[in-house]
Amino acid sequence: MSRAICWFKNDLRIDDNPALTSAARAGALLAVYCLEARCAGDSAYGAPRMGAHRRDFIAQALAALHERLASLGVRLVVAVGEPEDVMVRLAVKNGVDSVWTVAEIAPEERWQMQRVRDALARVDVTLYETRPNTLHARDELPFELAEMPRVFTRFRRRIERAARPAPPIDPPDWCRGIEDPDLSGVAWVDSSDPPATDVPFVGGEDVARARLSHYLWQTRAVTHYKQTRNRLLGEHFSSKLSPWLASGCLSVRRVADELSRFESSVLANESTYWLMLELRWREFFYWVLARHGVRLFARSGLLDRHDRPDAVDAAVIDAWKAGRTGMPFVDANMRELAATGYMSNRGRQNVASYFIRDLRQDWRWGAAWFEAQLVDYDVASNWGNWANIAGVGTDKRDEGFNVMSQALHYDGEAEYVSYWIPELRALPRKQRHAPWLAEADQLADTGYPRLTTIPPAWRDLVPSASV
Template structure:
């Protein structure tokens, strides 16, 4: 009996999941596993819990949905809590597993964890097989090696679009053979050291986790409303559900894959026509790929104050009260405050808002940018390690921005993007 584990991490879906498809092809039985990793709920050196209330709630919803979808094809999800390098080998021994299939990691802590798991599995004569499942373009199909990827996004994009291709998505499995898996037993938010926090009713969207919700959102944004055809014009919006796709939350946990989005976009373009807006979504997915490949190239550097540029930037002595005012939306700069209050009460903020509040923290307050990145990690429903730290380093002038020191004139930004103060009035009213 060839028995394998599929270790789900940030790939909580059945569609376009190479890890799952390869495991099925090489096994007689599959045990799908999700590990609540203790380290994801610890407090970081910056004073924030890695995973906050909104992120955890979205994660729990996504896992419930994955379990439901797995059960519909004959399986289920086995839940463990602790350190993956301890918990995964326990299941390997209990079920006499010969292979563990998992998503391949690229960022520093995740890679270290992967290596520790591999080390423990090796002792049990069990193989760890990893697959790249997070990007639109597969790393192996890029027109350059990882170490030679251009540090400027435009150069990366042009050459990739010209000389590479997007692979076809994997079909969703119709059946999964598993031993009996007990009904889902999730830790409560309390057991994770967190509280339930309802999303404020002013939120752009009542985000709910899971593959089912992700696909429903895609169908809404593409086929039901055709909002995608105006995406380029509306993407800098601040109020309402449909100024942008909002796919980022589901992409972050892998409830939907970039290739699946691309496949559906091609169907949409065939039916309703392609334009700058439909292309712009692919452009944004390319940014996401880019930060993932950059993380692979530079590894731990993205988490250091000097970033990948290794240059000093003027930073004030750490000021706890200034940081707290920024978090609470009490800086006195109305556009910054409105955005920070939205983030605090909903776990989400527009792209326009993120750039402004990051510029304010780095350039006006001159605080260490990593505190901002760590707070976003804690608070954002759509936190993605590569995009978050890559974008913050970019804004702080220590990342991939060829211009360096990108300063936002916040007053001008507010009058350009919130002319009638609709957004500020929404969030600044008590």
């Protein structure tokens, strides 16, 4: 009987997992996940490639996957090393003739896939790539990739007219595992014991499906998503499915299918459509990256603009990272990110705009910090959104945010900044978004930094401000 490896990456689930299903059909199966050296290092922008929150989340997801695969009769090996070495060693020692894994589009991952393909070919093992965790496969798009619409609205219209999300496939009922696999020469770690966490997100397929069911069917919070999605505090203002989608604990096709069932049997309204719209934004950035590759990561971006800020001021960037810029709305969001690995979409847009437009820093350093910190880091969405806010992405409008206006609109009672910056509770509520209005001694007593340069656009909003 033939033998196969299922190489898990950002697809840490058994439901709707084409790589697992295909590998199981190919023969007796060994599941492998690689802890690569690059994930433990720093990026070119001085930030870790993977921070503690995402590392713990993935460890939890691997423990859950370990259990799910064991119930199917398959062992999960979490190997320490580069995939091109690990796959060859395991394939040769266990008589494997095929390796199955999800397709990749990001440049580093594509280069890695080619290295693995070449290494396996030398020992007569074939690498197969299966469809990614997207609503549509490449051959299901209603246009050639070279004709990928640059603007989201055009993409959305063409997709809505001509393409339906692919139906999810159910997990295999049973697999034939490779008995007593030979792991000699491969370093591996025990994946069965998940790390504890005090943040609101826990990795794993069962947790992901429970959150989806809770948000749609149990609370029906999805029915007011459009009205609440810009809120900053609370469990149900948004779906918060992104961490599980990013790690592949949850299939986006499963989400779309459940949402469609909900609309058919309970209610279809603006809010349910808006949630689907957000899934399409995720899809859009995926195919933008597939189309443009390394250009998305350049300072000049897709628009080839060379007038973007290029400053890399360590003190300024460190204050932004630590939530100590002196702008409370920005600082509150950055402190939430540091504490939880998460930030609302409204917060992400504002802190990115402040980093680029007000602090005048090279946008790539901010995007790289998000890559390190976000528990829901997704390469295409993260870098695509940052490029847009920098004015070098898919949106030709070169506009930033008036962060003070946004703060007063979305946190009018200063509840959010008071929660994440407790030292500001010593000030009157009306000063918590503009603490520089307080007496110097009073602000000094709080320990919160004083913002010395007030953007002119803020002065009409807080007319008593002085520089």
